[in-house]
Amino acid sequence: EEGDSIPQGLHIRMNMETGEKWAKLLEEEEEVDENNYKGVLVTTPTEKKETAGSGAGAGNKDEEPNAGARLEQAVKITQLANAELTADASAKVTSQLLEQAQRQSNMMESIAALNDFQSDTTVNELDYEMMYRTLLSLPEDAHEYMGGGLPTMPAEDASEEEKKIFEARVKHIWKIRQTLLKQMEDEYLADVTDIVAERIESIAEYVANPMKQIRNVIALRRSAAAQEDGEDEKNKESDVSTIVGALEDLEFQLTDVDLARDFHTMGGWPLLVSLLTDSIHGLQYELQQVLLNETQALNVELLNSTESDPQPISIELSAESRQFLEEYQQIVWEIQGLACWSIGTAVKNMEEFHSWALDDFSDLVMSQPSDGGDSDAVTVITILLGKMDSESTHAPSILDMSPLDEKLQLRRKYEMYALGALLRGNRKAIRDFAVAEGPATLYRMFSYLTSDVDNMHTLDSTTIKLLTKIISLTDDLVMHIALHPTECSCERAKSAEEKLMTSLASTEWCMAPMQIMKYPSPSVQRKMLETMVNLSPHCSYDMNAKSLIQEIENTLSPASGGDLDEDLDLLVSKLGIALS
Numbered sequence: 001e002e003g004d005s006i007p008q009g010l011h012i013r014m015n016m017e018t019g020e021k022w023a024k025l026l027e028e029e030e031e032v033d034e035n036n037y038k039g040v041l042v043t044t045p046t047e048k049k050e051t052a053g054s055g056a057g058a059g060n061k062d063e064e065p066n067a068g069a070r071l072e073q074a075v076k077i078t079q080l081a082n083a084e085l086t087a088d089a090s091a092k093v094t095s096q097l098l099e100q101a102q103r104q105s106n107m108m109e110s111i112a113a114l115n116d117f118q119s120d121t122t123v124n125e126l127d128y129e130m131m132y133r134t135l136l137s138l139p140e141d142a143h144e145y146m147g148g149g150l151p152t153m154p155a156e157d158a159s160e161e162e163k164k165i166f167e168a169r170v171k172h173i174w175k176i177r178q179t180l181l182k183q184m185e186d187e188y189l190a191d192v193t194d195i196v197a198e199r200i201e202s203i204a205e206y207v208a209n210p211m212k213q214i215r216n217v218i219a220l221r222r223s224a225a226a227q228e229d230g231e232d233e234k235n236k237e238s239d240v241s242t243i244v245g246a247l248e249d250l251e252f253q254l255t256d257v258d259l260a261r262d263f264h265t266m267g268g269w270p271l272l273v274s275l276l277t278d279s280i281h282g283l284q285y286e287l288q289q290v291l292l293n294e295t296q297a298l299n300v301e302l303l304n305s306t307e308s309d310p311q312p313i314s315i316e317l318s319a320e321s322r323q324f325l326e327e328y329q330q331i332v333w334e335i336q337g338l339a340c341w342s343i344g345t346a347v348k349n350m351e352e353f354h355s356w357a358l359d360d361f362s363d364l365v366m367s368q369p370s371d372g373g374d375s376d377a378v379t380v381i382t383i384l385l386g387k388m389d390s391e392s393t394h395a396p397s398i399l400d401m402s403p404l405d406e407k408l409q410l411r412r413k414y415e416m417y418a419l420g421a422l423l424r425g426n427r428k429a430i431r432d433f434a435v436a437e438g439p440a441t442l443y444r445m446f447s448y449l450t451s452d453v454d455n456m457h458t459l460d461s462t463t464i465k466l467l468t469k470i471i472s473l474t475d476d477l478v479m480h481i482a483l484h485p486t487e488c489s490c491e492r493a494k495s496a497e498e499k500l501m502t503s504l505a506s507t508e509w510c511m512a513p514m515q516i517m518k519y520p521s522p523s524v525q526r527k528m529l530e531t532m533v534n535l536s537p538h539c540s541y542d543m544n545a546k547s548l549i550q551e552i553e554n555t556l557s558p559a560s561g562g563d564l565d566e567d568l569d570l571l572v573s574k575l576g577i578a579l580s
Contacts, residue, residue: 128167131174195249196259200268202246206335207274211282213243214331218324244331247275247338254346260353263346270361273380275339276387276415281332283325287398290321322399329397330407337411343380344414344421357381357422357429381433384419385441388412392444403448409462412445416469424476427486431496439474439503446470446512456518467516468527474512475531478504478538501538510539517555522565525556529571536578545579 151169239245254260347353361378513528
């Protein structure tokens, strides 16, 4: 609310029409260094209006040709091909931008026409008196930017000459104020549309040459580490000239619904989604270059051998080459995680954007055999599921790196954030998720991460949060389907939802929270118990209710032998009642 104190260093956004201020605060459960924020309104809410200050496609005519030129550039996405946006697709997007720019121009009116007190019912108040009241409500330092301090209101018995001088002075200050506000409005509108366009351009430039940009990030970080200067490190992380900094800023910009809409309309969505794939980042190329350099040190005669049965060549990478490749891989994971974070923030809780989850990139993908089924669609959901599936059966990197690497686990956590944002409340996306064998893929990932259940207490907090997010998502999907039966009469939709419920109510999924309960955290254990209570009406277990409750109590019992936490004890009792 107005007057509330907020921590220093937060990003603040202001609506130039309503005066609302938004502060970007840390989420309670997220680490500070993960930069996971959410928007919180800190002034008294007023009715939201569709304004030129935040409308989709805001821009000015002078910038339209440049925007069109950017959109006409060839766009390559994912391993997805050497495919390019077609001329028709490019023309369509450009046309939409031009139409929105025209609508924006028509909506723009002089801010001098705004009445700050349009609902005021003061009787017989003169215009300059209303102006004076408005100016008087402004901070004192604002008066200095409007030609000095405000004059004193003349007394009722003042002469007509004094009143005229006062009226002229107030109107002069008012005119200056309107000019300043108009300039601020124009600058704000130009800035936000420029920012969206710049972030899209940053991603396009990265896609065109990822190796150069990742090398740049590595160099900057090594330089900052060598200087051991915390301030330099902070500046490096916020530098939007790097792809990492640009994506971090993009996520913040996409918290604004109108900017998120602009981002999609301007063609940023497929570029952002392309970052989720592996081959687009050039790690395979860099590995080949390193191997080529390393082989130059081998015996030339061995390389040129013409023996009919040549022996395989074994190459051991130098420590320097291996360090470079590992840093490269970690930055790729970081970029993919930031892309997932931006995707989740853009679509989160916005029904208008539900269709983005189903945007089909098949026409931009390298031609593959097709059977005409739904599985041929390439969406952000199928790309995410494909990555999860491959990494639950194969090593996550072509390098021999830890499958529990911190950057990798953070990327996986953001993947779950994005997947949850795409699915929650989105019935069509949930059905596609079921058809694409989403529940089975998630469970394979879950099993992969919990393969060493007996040592659950040794897992890091990031991995535990990832596992918790997987369980929470399954809980939300089951509850959504159970509480909101489909109104669609088509058998296809019903079949997909029945398949989802059958999968998520299986013994494997229903027992999954039990494994996470072994982690010694009351808050995590509480979440898992709440999930079991929610799922109990739909679940099938491989033991009777009494045995299940006994096993849960044994799992939750404090190592010291004390009493069970009161909240946990209450949830265990509630689960017992639900199962009886």
